[in-house]
Amino acid sequence: MKKSVAVLGLGKYGRSIAENLYNMGADVLAVDEDENVINEISSKCTSAVCANLSNEDEVAALGLKNMDIVVTAMGRSLAASIMSVSVAKEQGVPIVVCKASSDRMASILKKVGADKIIDPEGEGGLRSASILMSTSFKEFFALDENMYMIEMNPKKEWIGKNLRELELRKVMNLNVVAIKEKGKNWTHVDPSVPFSASSILLIVVERKDIKKCQ
Template sequence: MNLSSLNFFHSLRAGHKNKQFAVIGLGRFGRAVCATLHNQGYEVLAVDTDRERVDQALSDRIVAHARQLDSTQPAALREAGIFEQDTVIVAIGNYVQESIITTLNVKEGGVPHVVAKASSEIHEKLLKKVGADHVIFPEHEAGYNLARSLTKPGILERFELDPDNSIVEVIVPEIFDGKTIAQLRLRSYYGLNVLAFSQDSKFVINPDPDTPLTKGTAIVVIGANKDIDRLPI
C-alpha cells in the first residue's frame, strides 16, 4: 500500500486551492517554499532584490510570477501586487533590518497572514512586534523534525495545535494488528482520541470503536505530545 496516497493533512488542505501566496526572498529557504507550493498546485508570486535569483526561479518554473524589487519600499510591493495576496512569506531572515522593514510594510499593506523567517530569538520578538502572524526558525525546526522522525519513524505527519498537543498521522504498528479501537483502549490507556483510519486508499472519519485496525495502514489521533510519544511506533 502506498502510504503517501493516504496523506490525511493533504486532503485537509485540498479545499484551499484559491489561496494566493507570495514569497519575498529567493534564497534556499524561499526557493524551497516556492517549489513546495508550486508542486501543490498553487500559483506563487515571488520577489527578490537579485535579478539572477528572479530569473532562475522563472527558468526553473517554481513560480508563476517573479519580480526584482526592493521589499523595503512599500510602493514597489504595492505595484507588484504583494498586498493583494492572502499569505506572504518573508524569507529574508538573514538580513534582520530588511526582514523587519519588509514585514512591517506587508502588514501595513493589509496582508491578512504574514509568515516571517527569523535568525534569532531577538529577531523573532521584533518580527512579532511589527505584526508577523507566524515566525519560524527553519534550521531549528528541521533539527526538531529530524529528531522526531528518528525516534518515532511511525509518525507520517504531525500538526502541532500548541507546544503540548498535536494531531498526528501514524502507521498502525504490528502490536495493534487485528485489534479494535475499543480493545486497544487508546483513550483510557494512552489518553488519545482516534479521528480517522485509512481504508481502501481513503480515510474514514470518526471510526466505529469496534473497527479492527490493520498493520501498515494509517490512523489519525489527537492528544498530548507526551501521550503520543508513548505509542509503540
C-alpha cells in the same frame, strides 16, 4: 480554492518553500533583488519579480493585498524583513510568516506584526509549505527522504466516520498510527470509533501522497 502566497527573499530556504508551495498547487509570487535568481525560479512559480525589499515603494507595488499569506525569508536582513512585514500588514494580509536568524530579530518582527516566526534550522521548506497549505496540519516531520509523519485534524469528510468505513490505508495509502482527543494522551486507533472534529491524528505517509492529507 487556491491559496495565494508571496515568498519574499529567495535564498536556499525561500526557494525551497516557494517551489514546494507551487508544486502543492498554490499561486506563488516569488520576489528577490537578484535578477539571476528570478530567472532561475520563474518556471517554478506562478510569477517572479525582481524588487528591492528594503524599498517601501517597491514592496508596496508588489500587490501583497491580494495574498492569503506572505512569507519573508530574508533571515539576515532585518531592515528588509521589517519593511515587508509592515507593508504586508498595512495592506491587510491575514497571515505573515517570517524567517528569523536570532531571537532578537524574531522579537522585533513580532512587534511589527509577524504572525509566525520560522526557525529555518528546524523547519525545512517542505515542512513549512505543507503546514501553510493545509488547514488541518499541526505538525509535520520527515522520517527519511520518502516517509513523513503528520499530526493533523481529520479532514471534513472524515468526521463522523471510522477507519473501517474510510479505509484510508487502502484508498489513500495513509497509515493512521495513533489518535488523541483534546486534553488526553495518544492512544492506538480503535477502527470502530468515528473521528470527531476535535480528534488529532498521527499519520505516516509517503511523500507522493502528502497532498491527499491537505
